[in-house]
Amino acid sequence: MDSWLRQSGAVGLNSLELADFPLTGRGVKTLKPFKDGETILTIPSSILWTVEHAHADPLLGPALRAAQPPLSVEDTLAIYLLFVRARESGYEGLRSHVAALPESYSSSIYFEEDELEVCAGTSLYTITKQLEQSIEEDHRALVVRLLALNPDLFPLDKFTLEDYKWALCTVWSRAMDFVLPGGKSIRLLAPFADMLNHSPDVKPCHVYDPSSGNLSVLAGKDYEAGDQVSIYYGSIPNSRLLRLYGFVLPDNPNDxxxxxxxxxxxxxxxxxxxxxxxxxxxxxxxxxxxxxxxxxxxxxxxxxxxxxxxxxxxxxxxxxxxxxxxxxxxxxxxxxxxxxxxxxxxxxxxxxxxxxxxxxxxxxxxxxxxxxxxxxxxxxxxxxxxxxxxxxxxxxxxxxxxxxGSDNDVAGSLSQCANCGTAPAQLMLCGRCKSVAYCGRTCQVAHFKEHKGICRVAASKSGSGGTK
Incomplete structure (x- = not known):
C-alpha cells in the first residue's frame, strides 16, 4: 500500500510506519519528532473513499445512481469497499488498501450472547440487538434493489450478510466526518490515515480542505521519535466506542x-x-x-x-x-x-x-x-x-x-436567573410563589410581565400569601 500511496501523492509517509502497540494494537508510529500543530500526513483527494468517487466510478457508479430509493452514505461506502475487494483485476491501489484492513472487528455486533449479556440493561445492549436485526433487513433490501439486479458487478457469494457486516464495521470504525462550508457534510475513508488510533490526550487534529479535497493529519501534541501518533475521535462514551470502534476506555470520563x-x-x-x-x-x-x-x-x-x-x-x-x-x-x-x-x-x-x-x-x-x-x-x-x-x-x-420547603436549595440547584440566565453564587426567590429565582431586583422586575400568570397559579397551589 505504501508504494501506491506515494505514487498517488501522499505526503509524510517517510516519517511514519505501521507498528503494533501493547494496548491499542495496530497503529502508526512516528520516526521523527513532531511539534504540536505540525502537519504529519496528507492524503490526496484522488484516493479517498467518498460517495462522490463511488458514483464517478465507470463500473460501479451507474448501478449506484440507478438504485431506488438511493443508498445511504453508509451503504454506498460499504458497497464500494466490497465491490473493490471482489474485483479480480483493476483497482490495484484501492485493493491494496482493502487488503491492509482488519479481517475482523470487535464491535458489539460480533459478541457472543453470553458476552453481550454482561452489559444487559445498558443502551449498548438494546442498540446492539436492534442493529443485528436492522443489518439483516438492510442486507435483504440491498439484494433486492441493487445486488441481484447487477450480478456481474455484485456476485452474491462476495456480498453476503457477513461481508456486509464487515464493510459496515469498516465504515463505522474508520470513516471521518467533516462539516463543509454551507452546512453540508462529507464522510470519507483515508488510506493509511485510517490506521491512526484514538487518544483522549490529543486535540482534534485531522482536517479536510474543501478547496483541494485533501485530508491532513496534524500533530495533536508534541511527539518524540517512536511515539504512537493518535487522533481524537471526540468525547465519546464507552457504549459508542464499543459499538462503533470495538474498544473501551476504563473509567471513561465521557460515559x-x-x-x-x-x-x-x-x-x-x-x-x-x-x-x-x-x-x-x-x-x-x-x-x-x-x-x-x-x-x-x-x-x-x-x-x-x-x-x-x-x-x-x-x-x-x-x-x-x-x-x-x-x-x-x-x-x-x-x-x-x-x-x-x-x-x-x-x-x-x-x-x-x-x-x-x-x-x-x-x-x-x-x-x-x-x-x-x-x-x-x-x-x-x-x-x-x-x-x-x-x-x-x-x-x-x-x-x-x-x-x-427548602426552596432556596431548589433555586440553587437550578443555578440560573429566570430572566438573564446567569448563574451567580446567590439567587433570590420570587417572594410570592417561591418557584423562580433571580440574580437581583432588576431582573425580577424585568421578568414580572412573563412570570405573573404562573406566579398567581403557583402561589395559590402552594398556599403562599406573600407578595411580589
Whole structure:
C-alpha cells in the first residue's frame, strides 16, 4: 500500500510506519519528532473513499445512481469497499488498501450472547440487538434493489450478510466526518490515515480542505521519535466506542446514559404540550444524554414539567413563554416529576444484569479477561450505572428540597436567573410563589410581565400569601 500511496501523492509517509502497540494494537508510529500543530500526513483527494468517487466510478457508479430509493452514505461506502475487494483485476491501489484492513472487528455486533449479556440493561445492549436485526433487513433490501439486479458487478457469494457486516464495521470504525462550508457534510475513508488510533490526550487534529479535497493529519501534541501518533475521535462514551470502534476506555470520563422521554399522541392535551416542547427545542419523543458531569440535565426537568402540566397550569404558558419551564411550575408538579425520575432511575438500575458492586468485584478478580469482549461490556455497564446512580441521587436531593420547603436549595440547584440566565453564587426567590429565582431586583422586575400568570397559579397551589 505504501508504494501506491506515494505514487498517488501522499505526503509524510517517510516519517511514519505501521507498528503494533501493547494496548491499542495496530497503529502508526512516528520516526521523527513532531511539534504540536505540525502537519504529519496528507492524503490526496484522488484516493479517498467518498460517495462522490463511488458514483464517478465507470463500473460501479451507474448501478449506484440507478438504485431506488438511493443508498445511504453508509451503504454506498460499504458497497464500494466490497465491490473493490471482489474485483479480480483493476483497482490495484484501492485493493491494496482493502487488503491492509482488519479481517475482523470487535464491535458489539460480533459478541457472543453470553458476552453481550454482561452489559444487559445498558443502551449498548438494546442498540446492539436492534442493529443485528436492522443489518439483516438492510442486507435483504440491498439484494433486492441493487445486488441481484447487477450480478456481474455484485456476485452474491462476495456480498453476503457477513461481508456486509464487515464493510459496515469498516465504515463505522474508520470513516471521518467533516462539516463543509454551507452546512453540508462529507464522510470519507483515508488510506493509511485510517490506521491512526484514538487518544483522549490529543486535540482534534485531522482536517479536510474543501478547496483541494485533501485530508491532513496534524500533530495533536508534541511527539518524540517512536511515539504512537493518535487522533481524537471526540468525547465519546464507552457504549459508542464499543459499538462503533470495538474498544473501551476504563473509567471513561465521557460515559453517559441516553434517557428517552416519550409521550403518546393520544395523551391528554398532547397538541398544546407539543407546541411547548417544540418552542423549548424538544419533541414529544426526546433523547437526552445523562453524563457524569451533568447527570440530570435541565432539559429532562423541562420536558417533564410540560408533560405533567394540568389544564389550569397549561393555560398560563404559551409557546412564546416556554422559558417559564426553566423553573418550577408548581410544588405539586415538581414533586410529581422528581418522584417519577427517582423511581424510574431505580427501575433502570434494577434492570442491569449485574449490579455495580458485583461488576467491580468481578473485574478486580479477573473474571473477565482484560481486553476481551466481556471485559469491555462490563466497563460499559459500569459507566452507565455510575451515571444513573448520580442521576437518581440528584433527583432525590431535589425532591427532598421541594418536599421540605427548602426552596432556596431548589433555586440553587437550578443555578440560573429566570430572566438573564446567569448563574451567580446567590439567587433570590420570587417572594410570592417561591418557584423562580433571580440574580437581583432588576431582573425580577424585568421578568414580572412573563412570570405573573404562573406566579398567581403557583402561589395559590402552594398556599403562599406573600407578595411580589
Amino acid at each position: 453517559s446514559y441516553d434517557l428517552v422521554l416519550s409521550t403518546h399522541p393520544s395523551a391528554p392535551l398532547f397538541k398544546q404540550k407539543q407546541k411547548l416542547w417544540t418552542s423549548a427545542g424538544l419533541d414529544s419523543t426526546t433523547t437526552i444524554p445523562l453524563t457524569l458531569t451533568d447527570p440530570l440535565p435541565r432539559n429532562v426537568l423541562r420536558y417533564l414539567r410540560i408533560q405533567r402540566l394540568d389544564e389550569s397550569n397549561l393555560n398560563t404558558i404559551t409557546p412564546q413563554r416556554s422559558g417559564a419551564t426553566n423553573q418550577k411550575i408548581s410544588k405539586s408538579n415538581e414533586i410529581e416529576i422528581l418522584q417519577f425520575l427517582a423511581e424510574s432511575f431505580s427501575y433502570l438500575l434494577d434492570s442491569f444484569g449485574t449490579q455495580l458492586e458485583k461488576l467491580k468485584q468481578q473485574l478486580t478478580e479477573g473474571v473477565y479477561p482484560p481486553g476481551g469482549n466481556a471485559w469491555a461490556a462490563a466497563h460499559v455497564s459500569l459507566g452507565e450505572q455510575r451515571v444513573l446512580r448520580l442521576a437518581r441521587k440528584r433527583a432525590e436531593e431535589l425532591l427532598s428540597a421541594v418536599e421540605s
